[in-house]
Amino acid sequence: MEGFVEGLMTAIQPINIIWIVIGGFLGTVVGMLPGLGPATAVAVLIPVTFGMDPTSAIILMAAIYYGAMYGGSRSSILLNTPGDGSAIAATFDGYPMAKKGQAGQAMAISAVASFIGGILATFGFVALAKPLASFALQFGPSEYFLLMLLTLSAIVSLSTGKMIKGFIAMCLGLLLSTIGIDPQTGVHRFTLGMPHLAEGIDFLIVIIGIYAVGEVFYNFLTIYKEKKKQKENQDMGKTWFTKEQWKRSKWPILRSAPLGFIVGVLPGAGGTIASMISYSTEKQLSKKPEEFGKGAVEGLAAPESANNSASVGAMIPLLTMGIPGSGTTAVMLGALIMLGVRPGPMLFENDPVMVWGLINSMFIGNIALVIINVLLVGLLVKVLHTPAKVLYPLIIMLAFIGTYTLSYSTVDFYLLLLFGLIGLVMKVLDFPIAPLVLALIVGTDMEQNFRMALTSSNGSLSIFFSSGISVILMILTVLSLCYPLILKLIKNRKRKEDQTISG
Amino acid sequence: MRIIKIGLPILMIAVSLVFLISSFQIPKATLGSANGPLYFPIGISALMLILSVIYLVNELRNIHEKEEKLTDVFSKRAIQLIVVTIILGIIYALTFETLGFLISTILFLGVLLFYLNGWRKWLVNVIVTVSFSFITWYGFSQLLGVSLP
Numbered sequence: 001m002e003g004f005v006e007g008l009m010t011a012i013q014p015i016n017i018i019w020i021v022i023g024g025f026l027g028t029v030v031g032m033l034p035g036l037g038p039a040t041a042v043a044v045l046i047p048v049t050f051g052m053d054p055t056s057a058i059i060l061m062a063a064i065y066y067g068a069m070y071g072g073s074r075s076s077i078l079l080n081t082p083g084d085g086s087a088i089a090a091t092f093d094g095y096p097m098a099k100k101g102q103a104g105q106a107m108a109i110s111a112v113a114s115f116i117g118g119i120l121a122t123f124g125f126v127a128l129a130k131p132l133a134s135f136a137l138q139f140g141p142s143e144y145f146l147l148m149l150l151t152l153s154a155i156v157s158l159s160t161g162k163m164i165k166g167f168i169a170m171c172l173g174l175l176l177s178t179i180g181i182d183p184q185t186g187v188h189r190f191t192l193g194m195p196h197l198a199e200g201i202d203f204l205i206v207i208i209g210i211y212a213v214g215e216v217f218y219n220f221l222t223i224y225k226e227k228k229k230q231k232e233n234q235d236m237g238k239t240w241f242t243k244e245q246w247k248r249s250k251w252p253i254l255r256s257a258p259l260g261f262i263v264g265v266l267p268g269a270g271g272t273i274a275s276m277i278s279y280s281t282e283k284q285l286s287k288k289p290e291e292f293g294k295g296a297v298e299g300l301a302a303p304e305s306a307n308n309s310a311s312v313g314a315m316i317p318l319l320t321m322g323i324p325g326s327g328t329t330a331v332m333l334g335a336l337i338m339l340g341v342r343p344g345p346m347l348f349e350n351d352p353v354m355v356w357g358l359i360n361s362m363f364i365g366n367i368a369l370v371i372i373n374v375l376l377v378g379l380l381v382k383v384l385h386t387p388a389k390v391l392y393p394l395i396i397m398l399a400f401i402g403t404y405t406l407s408y409s410t411v412d413f414y415l416l417l418l419f420g421l422i423g424l425v426m427k428v429l430d431f432p433i434a435p436l437v438l439a440l441i442v443g444t445d446m447e448q449n450f451r452m453a454l455t456s457s458n459g460s461l462s463i464f465f466s467s468g469i470s471v472i473l474m475i476l477t478v479l480s481l482c483y484p485l486i487l488k489l490i491k492n493r494k495r496k497e498d499q500t501i502s503g
Numbered sequence: 504m505r506i507i508k509i510g511l512p513i514l515m516i517a518v519s520l521v522f523l524i525s526s527f528q529i530p531k532a533t534l535g536s537a538n539g540p541l542y543f544p545i546g547i548s549a550l551m552l553i554l555s556v557i558y559l560v561n562e563l564r565n566i567h568e569k570e571e572k573l574t575d576v577f578s579k580r581a582i583q584l585i586v587v588t589i590i591l592g593i594i595y596a597l598t599f600e601t602l603g604f605l606i607s608t609i610l611f612l613g614v615l616l617f618y619l620n621g622w623r624k625w626l627v628n629v630i631v632t633v634s635f636s637f638i639t640w641y642g643f644s645q646l647l648g649v650s651l652p
Contacts, residue, residue, distance in 0.1 A: 048642075050649060164558050168515060171551035175522050175544065182540040185532035189540060190525060217588070221581045223619075390631055393615040396588065397608065400595060401639060405649050413596035417589050424585070429511060447543040 007356020011364055016059050016357070020365045023060040025372055027067020029383055032075050033391060036215055037084025038068035039328040043211040044395055046204065046335045047402035054339045055354045059361040061335055065328060066118060069271065069311055070369050073110045073304055074380060078103060086271025086307040089279045093292065093299035100295050104377065105241045109297055110304040111373040113253045117305030118366040120257035121264070121312035125359055128265070129348070133320040136345040142453035142463045146473035148446045151323055154268025154480040156435050163484060165431045173436040176201055177443025184451060196411050203334050203440045205403055209416045210433060211331065212399040214423020216392045223388060241297070249301035252282045260306030264313025268480070270326035274310035275303035312362060319343050319355060323442065327434035330441050508566060512559035519555055522548035584619065591615055604651040608636040
């Protein structure tokens with residue numbers, strides 16, 4: 001409780017409130033750009049946190065993160081172009097609503113749904129984070145290794161249909177993480193005799209390269225194709241939703257928040273899956289499922305609530321165990337490490353002010369964002385009409401400057417371009433990017449934990465079966481690998497049943 | 504298109520082979536377990552090799568399937584744009600320290616904007632280039648205390 005109050009005091013310091021508002025606004029703007037999502041927003045804006053006090057920095061980054069989530073749904077609703085996976089579900093009913101001239105109502109309900117989802121999830125965070133942190137204290141090197149393995153395999157197998165590509169991306173990330181001096185023995189690995197590589201490849205460069213430069217390159221592919229779209233429906237309609245709409249959305253929002261939160265806490269899952277599950281759940285529960293996809297207000301409200309609460313839930317494994325569950329949280333972990341903050345179970349003991357400050361800032365941030373989004377609808381819509389051709393060069397320039405501030409060396413510019421190109425190729429050929437980024441960030445820790453576990457058992461692999469937690473993690477990993485196969489089996493059986501029925 | 508569809512898995516195989524072979528050439532550790540630094544890279548690159556071979560086989564199997572995204576890439580203008588951006592990036596890297604932040608950034612951003620946005624909107628381009636270069640310079644070097652050349 002003490003920590004909570006202290007954190008509240010930290011969060012309501014004027015300087016931090018200013019950061020929350022700035023971060024939320026910047027995040028919203030970047031998130032609104034078609035094709036760019038929270039990971040890009042955080043990656044491009046990381047350099048802004050340089051030289052800041054770590055608590056303010058993490059508050060600012062979290063604000064950018066959920067600001068981008070808010071923003072992502074704006075472009076889903078208005079342009080039918082989601083900025084990232086978690087905003088896809090918002091296009092299903094949000095865009096039809098906009099086409100019906102209810103854009104203003106759609107944006108208002110999505111802002112309020114996100115707000116409620118975020119707030120409820122923050123309560124969940126308060127309840128769950130501390131116990132989970134003390135539970136994580138029991139983890140030794142072997143448990144940590146297995147937990148990371150589970151996270152990686154879960155994130156790969158959840159990108160269904162591209163398992164092989166996902167695992168290749170993961171291997172590439174793990175291999176990249178071994179470049180440099182081995183921290184245990186001081187041996188140089190894969191440095192090609194270049195002193196610049198001895199410290200390893202800074203994963204922030206990879207992140208900025210892939211998420212900022214690569215995404216812009218990817219958008220370049222279609223930039224000339226955008227012929228003059230038929231005049232978008234400029235009529236915003238009312239800027240606030242009706243009582244009737246609220247009545248239809250109330251329960252879906254409240255149901256989706258805990259659902260999204262739980263999905264967010266799970267390793268490998270995240271906003272995308274949370275919003276999809278909540279959408280299909282609501283469709284099944286609805287008395288009028290035929291309206292879904294044609295502008296049903298609850299079909300917009302439910303996933304918006306779920307993805308925001310998932311983004312808060314995802315902070316739990318990130319902060320208590322240092323294990324990111326998605327691409328975006330991996331980016332945040334990278335930024336935290338750079339700031340000298342080492343997330344893990346001890347963070348709650350060592351730095352309660354930062355953790356509770358962050359949690360309280362989420363309350364304030366959600367309130368601030370709902371105000372920003374409702375009051376500034378007009379201004380934000382104008383941002384959407386800023387020509388992409390002006391914005392993309394600016395993002396590339398920011399990526400370069402961000403890279404420079406990391407090491408004060410222009411050698412990294414070439415790496416940045418290289419990873420931008422790799423990111424482009426991966427997107428074009430449908431490789432999932434999150435496994436690579438995640439593997440690169442946890443790779444070093446994973447290897448060190450693996451070797452420490454083996455050293456403690458004198459080289460016997462039995463250490464990985466020695467505790468109950470290890471065995472459970474092992475089983476979960478195997479299950480997550482089989483999950484796509486099981487899914488396939490069920491689908492096949494269903495198809496067969498359908499055939500026998502129709503036959 | 505076929506070249507890319509098959510070329511990429513072959514490139515992956517090559518990359519994993521390079522990693523695998525150079526893993527064996529990692530010097531023995533003088534501290535702790537001598538082979539300690541070896542296991543992980545060898546295991547991972549071997550795994551990647553196997554996966555890349557499976558990937559290649561899969562691609563060979565459905566080689567006739569059309570991939571729309573791939574034809575997208577082959578729009579000439581898009582490729583040109585990306586290549587120009589990369590070349591500009593390299594020039595930016597070369598001039599960043601000699602010309603200083605402000606001049607090199609104005610050049611980089613300006614050329615890219617004029618190329619992408621066209622000459623007709625020259626006023627917008629100039630205003631955006633100069634103002635954003637100056638704002639970032641001011642923001643980073645004065646407000647955030649980052650020393651820029």
